[in-house]
Structure formats: structure tokens, C-alpha cells
Amino acid sequence: MKLAFAWAPAVLYMALIWVLSSMELSEISVDEFPLRDKGVHMVEYGVLGFLVAHAALRTWPRRPPWRTFSVAVWITVLWGLLDEVHQAFVPGRSSEVLDLVADSLGALGGAGARHAIALAARITAPRAAEESRR
Numbered sequence: 001m002k003l004a005f006a007w008a009p010a011v012l013y014m015a016l017i018w019v020l021s022s023m024e025l026s027e028i029s030v031d032e033f034p035l036r037d038k039g040v041h042m043v044e045y046g047v048l049g050f051l052v053a054h055a056a057l058r059t060w061p062r063r064p065p066w067r068t069f070s071v072a073v074w075i076t077v078l079w080g081l082l083d084e085v086h087q088a089f090v091p092g093r094s095s096e097v098l099d100l101v102a103d104s105l106g107a108l109g110g111a112g113a114r115h116a117i118a119l120a121a122r123i124t125a126p127r128a129a130e131e132s133r134r
Contacts, residue, residue, distance in 0.1 A: 006058035012077055017044060021083050024092035026128040041080075041102035042109070048089055049110025056105040069115050076107035 053072035060068055080103030088095035 003059060010048065010055045012053050013048055017079070017083060018086070021087050021093070022090055023096075024090070031046045037072065038098060038102040041099050042106040045076055045080055045103040045106030046110035046113075047106075048079065049073065049107035049112075050114045052076050052090065053111040053114035065115050065118070070109050070112070072111040073104075073107045076111065077104050080104065081109070 030034055052075050055068065056068040056071045056075075060071075077100075080100055083103070084095040084100050087093040
């Protein structure tokens, strides 16, 4: 049950990405977004990287951070690759290597942000405990 709660947000977000990727591009407007298409990919996969990193940290809390970071990035990038292949078969969509590059940068940023939060929590927790003893 604990695993399901850890991974549910990431899996649901992956499903959302799949649904959005199934729509024709003309149905989705990205003109107002910075960097347009590539920026959307970076943000979209940054969120996914964050969610997958969160799930990995909760699933394997005793593993070294570089391992859970790597797992999160790999899962996110592989989902991006699958999404690009999927888009190649959707009418009105195309598959681009630069989209996968943007997905990968987003994955690195999102997983890195989640791990930075975890590191900050580990650093401040002993300090807070020490101050409460005083």
C-alpha cells in the first residue's frame, strides 16, 4: 500500500502526459509559453522527474541519493522516449530528438530539485532536534 501511494502521483502524471500526447497539436496552444514547445517539454518532464524522484526516495529511503536520482532520471527519460515514439503515430504530431533532449533536461532538473529538498531536510533536521533539546 505504501508503494502505491509513493508511485501513484508519478503514474497518474505519466497517464496525463500520454493523453495530452494523443491529441493533435492544433488542439493544444503553446504560443504563450516561454521557449514554446521545448519549454513545455522541459516543464512537463521536470514535474515528472520530481514526482518519480519523490517516489524513488520513498521506496528506497536507505539507498544513496545518487542511485535514487539516477533511477528517477532514467525512468523519466525512458518515458519521454516512449512518448516521442508514441507521438510519431499520432496524426498532427511529430517525434523530435530535441524534444527528448528537453525532456531529459527537465528530468535532471526535477529529480535534482526533489533531491535538493531531501538534502536540505536532512541537514536541518539534526539542527532542529538539537535546538529543541536546549
